Amino acid sequence: MHAAIQALTDTLAFRFDATASHSHSQRGLRRGVVGLAVGFLLLLNSALVFDLINDYHSSLGAAARTTMNVARTMEQHAARAFATTDQTLSGVADVLKATSAAIDPRPSIVDEFLERRYTMPPHVLAIVILDPQGKVAHASDLMARTPMSLADRDYFMRARDSADSAIHVGVPVVSRISNRPVIPVARRIPTADGSFAGVLVAYLDLNHFQRFYQDLDAGFAGTIALLRADGTLLITGPYGVAAPGTSLAEHAVFRKHLQRASSATVEGASGFGGQEWIASYRAVGDLPLVVVAGVDRQAVLSGWHDGLSLRVVLGVVISLVVVFFAVQLVRKIDNLDTTNRRLEEESGRRSEAEEARADALRRLKNTLAQSVEALAHTVEKRDPYTAGHQTRVAQLSVLIARELGLADERVDNIRLGALMHDIGKVGIPAELLTKPGRLSKEEFELIKTHSKIGHDIVRNIDFDPAVARIVAEHHERFDGTGYPNGLKGEHIALEARIVAVADVVEAITSHRPYRPALGLETAVNEIRKHRGSALDPAVVDACLRTLERDPAVIGTP
Structure with a gap:
């Protein structure tokens, strides 16, 4: 993933220079468009591969936990049954002794x-x-x-x-x-x-026992069995492939695994019927018994294979769209080139040609900026719970900036930075972005890396440095308690402080996997509570004035 990000930043590291030669400018623009398309495809493919690997291991891990739980239930049932049997025999022995x-x-x-x-x-x-x-x-x-x-x-x-x-x-x-x-x-x-x-x-x-195993097998596409310690099969569930009394002492599972430890979970064991199994086995206390629960590995991965096909189709469709978009941009570049040459020939005045070329470069730069924004929105779609989050943060950030009286150029930088402030989440596993419930400490530390990943993507694109600082610093806090660098007060860019306040308001008023939307009143109370501590007081005041005039400016999540 980091290699793909580096490739994207390297390919986008060109400058829009209106004073350079005509041919050099056109080559640079074409490289920029192609670089953006290639970079996006690298990110897309990396994300798909990463998700596939995670789903693969998650499927196998869930199957292993299932077999382990089933084996533990079987062990407890067998232990109780044979313990009460032993007690009954002990009672009879006591009667014999008494007589x-x-x-x-x-x-x-x-x-x-x-x-x-x-x-x-x-x-x-x-x-x-x-x-x-x-x-x-x-x-x-x-x-x-x-x-x-x-x-x-x-x-x-x-x-x-x-x-x-x-x-x-x-x-x-x-x-x-x-x-x-x-x-x-x-x-x-x-x-x-x-x-x-x-x-x-x-x-x-x-x-x-078979009635108990029948109930236990509900929804469990595998096999379960109770064996003697010498490998003789005593009882098997409805999916068993051997009859009670069959000796499995020479079977690979028994010989390679069951004789080596009192309990374990193994993957890829050559199992019953020739399939590869994910199997869990446990010794039943001090009794000469072993319980086994297993599931066909291929059956476990059938759902993963379906997801693989869907991801391949999705990747191909998105790739074709990106290629089409890149081709259209290149054609626009060629059309602009032709237009500029015609203007130079007709007017004969270099100043007019240079002005037209500069205007074309500015318009193409805006087009490329829109492409980057589209990339940000595409990445955002990986998390259905926060779809539209960056757009709503950008809308509120622009209104706060205007309330503070910032120049139009700074307002434009704030809008673009807010639109891409969470672009680094492309490097975060999808299951963490959509996880219902609270994240563990380790998971939250991984989430926090998205600021640096996003900064690595944006910093070499030819925008005002404030855009990259917004992406890097929007989680820094006014009192120095934020991340990734613990910046404090004026050391945090004003643009990033504005986006930080808008980010808090939008997050509280929107639905999340672990809670419903809390409403605008809760958001207002929250930023007032942290005014002057985590959040810049001047920015908070400007936000409150904006929301007081029009509470609907935050939009509908």
Whole structure:
């Protein structure tokens, strides 16, 4: 962006010299017109590229935050579900310990306890006690008390071979007891001397988790999953591409990311189905579980691609308009050249030819000034909330200057400077200019650089130096509290002090992204409050007299 600004100031650094030779003047004018067009195109393209890069990173960042929030919600849900399951198994273990009969013979108190379904969480379908051989000894459901053997189940073998009573999560199965898809959660039952006495098993309703994930998936164009720590898929959302029980231990996402940290968000992971994913994963506390939330990277960027096409079309259209305008100016230069030669030939008097040439140069200079003003208005359109701001500030500034009795030449300089006082905002990201709400300290510091950027653009154009000083100093304050240089009192150009007061009045009476218009009365009270401190008292008094005569001079935002 700064390189484009420098290119613009370099190409515009020529002088309108009526005393130079005819050919030299014409070449200078053509260079000026071409330079202005090229500079504007550089600024336009730089702004478009900058916005595209920002939108690109914003889209990816928003997707990463979404997956992270979804993964955190899944982690909390899984932690609560398995914690209540563990508490239920602990309660059953306490009953077994109290009866002093772990497996056999079958005490009626254990069956009665297990039959109390209201003591179990809603996601637990049944609780079963397996003897050391893996046969059903007790069950919470009468139909589940069939003396079947579950010794071949992985959760029985994992709990049997465990050295402690930690819970073990099994592979999802269709229960032989309830004929429903379940997730077995098992815990080893030790005897008083620590030897193996059987296994406690809680069967979790797989549909309970899938209903929760279905609701969680609303508006989330991606995939979510609950996995065991060894990579076995337990549950997946409606967009999942693998069935429960599938091992993802060799999958790139699991192998490269899930085994390296307890939680992270990764972009560009080779994900499920061959796409590149933005994925967030989290370990579920101390449990042997991992939750994953991911979204297809290409789906995230689809909106950005649409914006890219729109910006390209817009850039081409504006570029064609600028080129057309530049061609018309060059033609005007050629026409003026022909007219001047004809006058010289017909009159034969050098003085008349020189006068006509000087007049043509002045008119062309005015045309170029209008082109610069058009550039300022074009840049202003990037922020729909402040469209027309510079025009309204210029109108009020001119009236204040006339109230102070300034000469016409100074009034013209004030008008042109006010029209371009915010041109430096072309170098500020568009999302900051339109951000609803207050800016952070870092964002405001970036906004404050627009005074220097604008001064860099304007200072080498052949206008009165007061124009460039307005652009550079319109945020300086009479008491030295302004920026960028902390100038004070008379060290600030009078023209800039006038624009500063008009800028405050217009800003307060206009709508902004973070608040509605506050009205003229509020603006008047504000400049009175800062009269003699932040604002020049003489300028404030002139502004108040102007507004008192005609309150409508500020215009309608």
